[in-house]
Amino acid sequence: MSALPTKLETLAIHGGMPVRTKLLPYGRQSLDDADVQAVVEVLKSDWLTTGPKVGEFEERFAAWVGARHAVSFSSGTAALHGAAFAAGLGPGDEAITTPLTFCATANCILYQGATPVFADVSADTLNLDPSEVARTLSARTSSRVKAIIAVDYAGHPAALDELGELAKAHDALLIEDACHALGAEYRGKRVGGIADMTVFSFHPVKHLTTGEGGMVATDDARVAEALRRFRNHGISSEARERQEAGQWFYEMVLLGFNYRLTDIACALGLSQLDRLATNLARRREIAAHYKSAFRNLPSVVTPTVRDGVDPAWHLYPIRLRLEKLAAGRTEIFRALRAENIGVNVHYIPVHRHPYYRERFPSQGSYPVAEDAYERLISLPMFHGMTDVDVEDVIRAVSKVVSSYAK
Ligand SMILES: Cc1ncc(COP(=O)(O)O)c(C=O)c1O
Helix, strand or coil: CCCCCCCCCCCHHHCCCCCCCCCECCCCCCCCHHHHHHHHHHHCCCCCCCCHHHHHHHHHHHHHHCCCEEEEECCHHHHHHHHHHHCCCCCCCEEEECCCCCCHHHHHHHHCCCEEEECCECCCCCCECHHHHHHHHHCCCCCCEEEEEEECHHHCCCCHHHHHHHHHHCCCEEEEECCCCCCCEECCEECCCCCCEEEEECCCCCCCCCCCCEEEEECCHHHHHHHHHHCECCECCCHHHHHHHCCCCCCECCCCCECCCCHHHHHHHHHHHCCHHHHHHHHHHHHHHHHHHHCCCCCEECCCCCCCEECCCCCEEEEECHHHECCCHHHHHHHHHHCCECCECCCCCHHHCHHHHHHCCCCCCCHHHHHHHHHEEEECCCCCCCHHHHHHHHHHHHHHHHHCEC
């Protein structure tokens, strides 16, 4: 890796030369000719949606993550909504989740008319803390909790065994929001075959993209059937089955949505799946470079990896030791942006958003998540990053934090 800059180098925010001339985003897709070809073939075929590519993508995806079934959705958010429905959440029910996530994780509970209950995260991984979940469960007077929705923050699997046991003991389901964690491993298994339902997103910044898209993986055939109906208006058969059987008759058996993923998107997903292992390996390589480059920067805390876990590194969130800096997170963030490093912050805790504050004015406090939020900065992390990109990030972080060191 390149030599660290001297403390005297003028920051771009103060008129110095930026580390890069063009902004490096925090995440972006990588597409190749095979992806384009796969999409073009579908565009020339008979089925743009509800066709054969959907089942093919679902089967290959399920096999890849190690689940019996996978049901595709038009986005990760729609997939979460499907999972909340299949868990039986409805008015009067509750689901426990983490505040340190994208709002879609908690919103899916509200879509079903149920109530989200937040529990704080563990200080090392920033994932849902099982002891906080246990405390929250024991404080409930009636057993209205039907689901625990854990997030694999940044791609590090949540404490799935402990949370699974808590869910089982309370007759609830464990839904794993693995939108950051496709390909992550937990105690020797890929995420997807561990929780009752595991939800993935195929947004362009993720490990595999279909433009927009999502998936729910499960071993339970009845849950998979409920998910299939829910994403198809609540109708009991699929259009292609009817066409092939020469039948028009169908029945709507529950209130569902049109959350279908198109054949165009599934063809892209199938093509991208071929490169998933390579993409993951690159992300792991970048994470290792960052970790080793920042080990001597006293104001930077790199993400912890627990024993028995291999994260998928959707994000690379560092935490600032603000005590050692003469500037706050906002100034450091702005200084990095001025160096043309597309840093980001994941996340504003969900309960702090105006909608949640107004709807649930008496939410509790979540000190670990809130303290983390004040210090977090996500560095660029995507599998298409070149070695020069990685070095630019390292140089810019070192330049900025050294310049503000106390
Ligand atoms: C943790 C988490 N859950 C859910 C989602 C929603 O996924 P999508 O954008 O595919 O709807 C995201 C999106 O980034 C996410 O980060």
